[in-house]
Amino acid sequence: MLAMKNVSKIFKTDLVETHALRDFNLEVNEGEFVAVTGPSGSGKTTFLNIAGLLEGFTQGDYFLDGVNISNVSDNKSAAIRNEKIGFIFQGFNLISDLNLAENVEVPLRYRGFNAKERQRRVIEALEQVGLAARMKHLPSQLSGGQQQRVAIARALAGKPRFLLADEPTGNLDSLMARQVMALLENINQAGTTIIMVTHDGDLARRAQRNIQIVDGQVCDFSLYQGQDLSATKEAHQQVNIANKPVAV
Amino acid sequence: MFFYYMDLGWRxxxxxxxxxxLMVLAISIGIGITITTFNVYQQMNTNPAGERSTQLFAVQLMSQGKDTWPDINxxxxxxxxxxxxxxTIPTRQIAMYKTGAAVQTGDANFQPMLENIRATDSDFFDxxxxxxxxxxxxxxxxxVDAAYQVVIDADLNQRLFKGENSVGRELYLNQMPYQVxxxxxxWHQSPKYYDLNNGPFSDPESIYVPLSLAPIEEFESWGNNQSWNTENIRNYQEGLHSETHWLQYWVELESEQQVQDYQAWLQAYVKQQQGLGRFERDDARGEVSDVxxxxxxxxVVPEDNKILVGLSVLFxxxxxxxMLGLLLAKFLKRAPEVGVRRAIGASRLQIFAQYMIEVAMIGAxxxxxxxxxxWMALSLLTSRFKLGEALTQLDLSMWIFAPMIAIVSTLLxxxxxxxRICRTQPSIYLKSQ
Structure with missing residues (x-):
């Protein structure tokens, strides 16, 4: 469904070149739930931005549904985002002036649906996240978890092929995070492909596949999935303690 | 999407x-000043003759003597x-001048009043x-054969005869009875192109009398008179035969051929007069000018006025x-929202359209x-500076023109x-919100 081949992204300034992604290769199949982890600055968000056509890349190829979309125009990429991709952000990114229904309606407006169809989809999406009764409320009247559920409803309203979630639980407490994660799992079980960037190892482990990005390249740890890594972790901690500098 | 964008703009x-x-105020003051000066300019620049403009011609003669002014009269x-x-060439032709007289009715209690009069020919009206x-x-x-008849305007008819059909009734001019x-x-031509002597925006006369009565009633000219010759004019009759310029002359010429024929006729007339010892100058000639x-x-439109319009446009x-600066500040503040809209499928064009509609609303x-x-400025010009109402009347076209120019200029x-805002890179704002 989604395939990136030798994708590189270099940020250039007058003085330095930063390789955010280098020869990045990844394939995600239809219906998968992929968690992307990695240290800060490893290129997770850059990958997500490129996957969501929010940013271009320096070289390589990006195939979506078998079509090379490496050099699509801005208009075309906006249309692809609107039809095929749903976004969920850490900061929810709801439009504060619009009520819940209007927020969920935004992508449908750009898709050109008529009022009746928009209303049907908005209600359906808000029901899916359990907030249909509060559709006239403003985002500021909701808790963080509820706002994230509205953001998920907005992403789902256009019935996208896959969801890109960037730290969807990053701003939520653990209870809310678990609720949102459960919702994402339900959505995935219903057939939507999900790629989720997260720092939370527990959440990442709930995904079908874990991908770690290190220095702009993919380290696929799916081979280790299900293995007990506690011994390795303990050994690693011992080494760190041994190497700790001692004050003289 | 248009109404959606309007809704977003209003929010x-x-x-x-x-x-x-502040933005509405900035644009409205600019528009207000531009419209005020442009309105006055347009009122001055109007050609009230309309489609008749090319058929009506003012006749001029370079009849003054040598060593006088160089311009045609x-x-x-x-x-x-x-x-x-x-x-016999013109379809119609008239001579006329402005005069005046004391007006009375047969009612002994009626207070006489001084009114402006136009002495002219019957064809003036057609x-x-x-x-x-x-x-x-x-x-x-x-x-040709003078008679004491008058045509009056509706306002005077109201004052004298309470607006009734006064045809056949009598009024007195300088104590002489005239039949209406x-x-x-x-009928108010602005500018008053048929006689620009007393100011192009002066009021029309309320009474029209046959020019043929002038030698009899000796109506004095109330307009500007010009004379190049030192003449000893002892009475009205001598004035009629003097070289004083005080009448306006208009002809109606319906075709190009008619214009050419009349111009040729005028040149022949000038030659004839030269033969009689008049029209002494080498460049003596006759000319006709359409409206x-x-x-x-x-x-009629002074150069100063054009400069004023230019300055108001600059303002x-x-x-x-x-406004551009204020809009830039306002729009860029909303870049994060635009980032979200772009991420969920808005094209640059859609964002551009959304913001342009908001701009158009501010412009409207x-x-x-x-x-x-x-309107306030024009009222002020009338009340404080005594500018004629013909000039300070807000032209109907301005009601459409003002919002249009406001919208177009604010859109620009x-x-x-x-x-700038439609080119927002969404990825920059999505993480940072």
Missing amino acids: SIKKTPYLSL AQITYQDAMNLRQS LFSVPFIYGAPWDKSID VGVIAD QAWLDFNK LVVCLVN AGGVFGLLWA AGMYPAW
């Missing part, structure tokens, strides 16, 4: 009321007026398409530049307020801010 305006008000002498009447409420012009024969033969409707050329010749540009509000400013000012 955005409400969200920043003071900033929006705007008016002609009485003797030339009488001579020009001999031509030539200038003057509408009648009652009656008609006096008969053409009266242009016609009442014309409110537009006549307005240009008389410089509008300054207002627009200010500016246009409405600008009209209000213009808003293009750059809208273009």
Whole structure:
């Protein structure tokens, strides 16, 4: 469904070149739930931005549904985002002036649906996240978890092929995070492909596949999935303690 | 999407009321000043003759002596007026001048009043398409055999006869009885192109009398007179045969051929007069000017006025530049929201359209307020500076023109801010919100 081949992204300034992604290769199949982890600055968000056509890349190829979309125009990429991709952000990114229904309606407006169809989809999406009764409320009247559920409803309203979630639980407490994660799992079980960037190892482990990005390249740890890594972790901690500098 | 963008625009305006008000104020003041000066300019620059403009011609004669002024005269002498009447080429032709008299009715209690009068020929009314409420012009024969008949305007008819059909009734001019033969409707040509002597925006006369009565009643000229010759004019009759220019002469020529024939006739007339010892100058000639050329010749629109319009447009540009800055600040503040909209499928064009519609709404509000400013400024010009109402009347076209120019100019000012915001890179704002 989604395939990136030798994708590189270099940020250039007058003085330095930063390789955010280098020869990045990844394939995600239809219906998968992929968690992307990695240290800060490893290129997770850059990958997500490129996957969501929010940013271009320096070289390589990006195939979506078998079509090379490496050099699509801005208009075309906006249309692809609107039809095929749903976004969920850490900061929810709801439009504060619009009520819940209007927020969920935004992508449908750009898709050109008529009022009746928009209303049907908005209600359906808000029901899916359990907030249909509060559709006239403003985002500021909701808790963080509820706002994230509205953001998920907005992403789902256009019935996208896959969801890109960037730290969807990053701003939520653990209870809310678990609720949102459960919702994402339900959505995935219903057939939507999900790629989720997260720092939370527990959440990442709930995904079908874990991908770690290190220095702009993919380290696929799916081979280790299900293995007990506690011994390795303990050994690693011992080494760190041994190497700790001692004050003289 | 248009109404959706309008809704978003309205919400955005409400969200920043003071900033929006500042922008509306900036554009409205610019529009108000531009519309005020442009309105006065347009009123001055109007050609009220309309489609008749190219058929009506003012006649001029370079009849003055040597070592006098170098320009062709705007008016002609009485003797030339009488001579020009001999031509059979024009479809219609009239001579006229402005005079005045004390007006009374048969009612002994009626307080006499001084009124402006136009002494002219019967064809004046058809030539200038003057509408009648009652009656008609006096008969053409009266242009030769004088009779005491008058045409009055609706306002005087109201004052003298309470607006009733006064045809056949009598009024007194300088204590002489005249019979009313016609009442014309409110007819106010602005500029008053047929006689620009007393100011192009002066009021029309309320009474029209046959020119043929002038030698009998000795109506003095109340307009400007010009004379190049030192003549000892002892009485009215001598004045009629003097070289003093005080009459206006208009002809109706319906075809190009007719114009050429009449011009040739005029040159022949000049030659004839030279043969009689008049028209001494080498460049003596006769000319005809259609209405537009006549307005240009008389410089009805002063150069200062054009400069004023230019300056007011410059002021509008300054207002627009200010507005551009305010719009830029306002729009860029909303870059995070645009980032979200772009991420969930809005194209650059859709974002551009959304913001341009918001700009147009501000422009429309500016246009409405600008009209209000213009109306107030024009009222002030009338009340404080005694500028004629003909000049300070807000032209109907301005009601459409002002909002249109406001919208178009604000759209121009808003293009750059809208273009900047539509090029927002969504990824920059999505993480940082």
